Amino acid sequence: MRQRHILSPDGTDAGMKMLRAAMILLGIALGAAGTQAQAPPVPPAPIPLPQAQPAPEPPPPPAPKAAPRHTPKAAPKPEAKPQARQETKAAPAPARKSTATDKPPAREAGKPPAAASNDLDAVLNEAPNVDLVYGAYQRGFYRTAFELAQKRAEQKNDTAAMTMLGELYATGQGVKRDYVKAVEWYKRAADLGDREAMFALAMLKIGGQGGPADREAGATWLASAAKLGEPKAAYNLALLYVDGQTFPQDFKRAAELLRIAADAGNDDAQYALASFYKEGTGVEKDIDKSVRLLQAAALAGNVPAEVEYAIALFNGTGTSKNRVAAISLLRKAARQNNPIAQNRLALALTQGLGVPVDMIEGLKWHLVAKTAGKGDPLLDEALARLTPEERAKVEAAARKWLGAK
Numbered sequence: 001m002r003q004r005h006i007l008s009p010d011g012t013d014a015g016m017k018m019l020r021a022a023m024i025l026l027g028i029a030l031g032a033a034g035t036q037a038q039a040p041p042v043p044p045a046p047i048p049l050p051q052a053q054p055a056p057e058p059p060p061p062p063a064p065k066a067a068p069r070h071t072p073k074a075a076p077k078p079e080a081k082p083q084a085r086q087e088t089k090a091a092p093a094p095a096r097k098s099t100a101t102d103k104p105p106a107r108e109a110g111k112p113p114a115a116a117s118n119d120l121d122a123v124l125n126e127a128p129n130v131d132l133v134y135g136a137y138q139r140g141f142y143r144t145a146f147e148l149a150q151k152r153a154e155q156k157n158d159t160a161a162m163t164m165l166g167e168l169y170a171t172g173q174g175v176k177r178d179y180v181k182a183v184e185w186y187k188r189a190a191d192l193g194d195r196e197a198m199f200a201l202a203m204l205k206i207g208g209q210g211g212p213a214d215r216e217a218g219a220t221w222l223a224s225a226a227k228l229g230e231p232k233a234a235y236n237l238a239l240l241y242v243d244g245q246t247f248p249q250d251f252k253r254a255a256e257l258l259r260i261a262a263d264a265g266n267d268d269a270q271y272a273l274a275s276f277y278k279e280g281t282g283v284e285k286d287i288d289k290s291v292r293l294l295q296a297a298a299l300a301g302n303v304p305a306e307v308e309y310a311i312a313l314f315n316g317t318g319t320s321k322n323r324v325a326a327i328s329l330l331r332k333a334a335r336q337n338n339p340i341a342q343n344r345l346a347l348a349l350t351q352g353l354g355v356p357v358d359m360i361e362g363l364k365w366h367l368v369a370k371t372a373g374k375g376d377p378l379l380d381e382a383l384a385r386l387t388p389e390e391r392a393k394v395e396a397a398a399r400k401w402l403g404a405k
Contacts, residue, residue: 131160132148133145133148133149133152133160133161133164136148137164141174142168142173142174142175143174143175144174145164145168145174146164146165146168146173146174146175148161149161149162149164149165149168150165153165153185153188157192159188159189159192159193159194159197160189160194162185162186162188162189162192162194162197163185163186163189163194163196163197163200165181165185166182166183166184166185166186166189166197166200166201167182167200169181169182169185170182170186170200170204170209179204179209179210179211180210180211181210182200182204182209182210183201183204183205183209183210183211185197186198186200186201186204187201190221190224193228195224195225195228195229195230195233196225196230198221198222198224198225198228198230198233199221199222199225199230199232199233199236201218201221202217202218202219202220202221202222202225202233202236203218203236204218205217205218205221206218206219215240215245215246216246219237219240219246219247222236222237222240223237226257226260229260229264231260231261231264231265231266231269232261232266234257234258234260234261234264234266234269235257235258235261235266235268235269235272237257238253238254238255238257238258238261238269238272239254241253241254241257242254251276251281251282252282252283253282254276254282255273255276255281255282255283258272258273258276259273262293262296265300267296267297267300267301267302267305268297268302270293270294270296270297270300270302270305271293271294271297271302271304271305271308273293274289274290274291274293274294274297274305274308275290276290277289277290277293278290287317287318288318288319290318291309291312291317291318291319292318294308294309294312295309295319297309298310298329303333303336303338303341304338306329306332306333306338306341307329307330307333307338307340307341307344309329310325310326310327310329310330310333310341310344311326311344313325313326313329314326314327314354323353323354323355324354326354327345327348327354327355330344330345330348331345334365334368337372339368339369339372339373339374340369340374342365342366342368342369342372342374343365343366343369343374343376343379345362345365346362346363346364346365346366346369346376346379347362347376347378347379348362349361349362349365350362350363350366350379350382359382359386359390359394360390360393360394360397361397362379363379363382363383363386363394364394364397364398364401366379366380366382366383367383367394367395367398368398368401368402371398371402
């Protein structure tokens with residue numbers, strides 16, 4: 001079959017696409033502050049192989065990926081907080097301390113199962129220094145967390161409990177969803193210096209939930225939260241500086257904020273900052289730094305970063321060439337339904353680039369990517385040359401994958 005390098009260029013740089021998309025979606029995606037769904041990643045465009053590198057196009061103004069995924073966090077343990085006002089990001093999250101794996105179990109509905117009741121007993125019998133609100137939330141006893149947080153907020157003026165109440169009202173866990181009350185509780189905690197509450201309040205203000213949309217007020221709370229070291233706030237504030245609507249457009253300031261969030265481990269910020277370093281936007285161009293940031297974001301599970309880092313590994317751009325690792329990352333991203341990864345993996349498998357030729361598997365991924373809008377004329381030609389029996393195998397494999405998604 002006519003061969004084409006799997007990582008040949010096909011348009012505008014991925015990071016730039018995502019940054020522009022973020023600006024379009026900012027008022028919408030960030031408005032979903034009460035939701036906990038992850039925004040679907042915009043697939044990155046490929047980096048060219050050394051043998052087929054064209055002159056790079058002048059990049060459009062960069063902009064980080066649309067509202068990053070946000071996992072609601074359990075009520076943080078009480079701790080002293082600075083008394084300064086701050087600013088925020090998308091979907092509110094009350095946890096003072098959070099981990100990527102802290103995903104609460106199914107929400108409390110009616111009577112918990114027998115095994116769960118033992119957990120509830122464990123929560124209520126915790127040692128006196130244990131945060132009962134946090135424990136109840138983590139185990140999925142949202143109504144219990146609500147009642148405990150309400151008591152603590154009213155009796156002890158505890159900002160962590162106030163932030164938890166805002167989260168529970170915003171997400172409708174353990175209580176009927178009520179954005180007005182969520183704003184009230186977040187505002188109380190934010191006024192007392194809680195950076196998580198500042199962030200959550202900012203996102204509700206920007207999204208117009210619990211009141212009229214107010215981007216300026218939201219930006220102010222984002223800035224305050226960012227000053228207190230809230231990574232999500234720094235990331236979203238950077239988006240506003242790239243957007244240029246709320247603040248004058250300032251890529252240098254955006255890069256500074258992205259660096260704060262990236263250093264704190266925010267993978268969306270790492271991916272966005274990688275695009276800045278790749279193009280020299282707001283920072284001096286540095287491909288090595290760009291690839292290191294892509295690697296960090298990929299290790300954190302950022303799918304678009306996995307694809308671009310795989311491309312860098314395949315090409316040996318900014319890192320040692322490692323096609324085995326590149327194909328492994330493409331497989332991982334393809335299985336997470338990234339159409340760019342599916343397309344590149346299809347080309348690798350059908351051309352035997354870094355992996356043994358497997359026409360059936362490769363063209364299966366081609367059909368899967370095609371259903372997501374990532375067609376490829378070269379792979380269409382390869383599919384047309386198959387025997388009827390081979391084509392039937394490819395179509396059956398694609399149907400099986402699509403049905404199992």
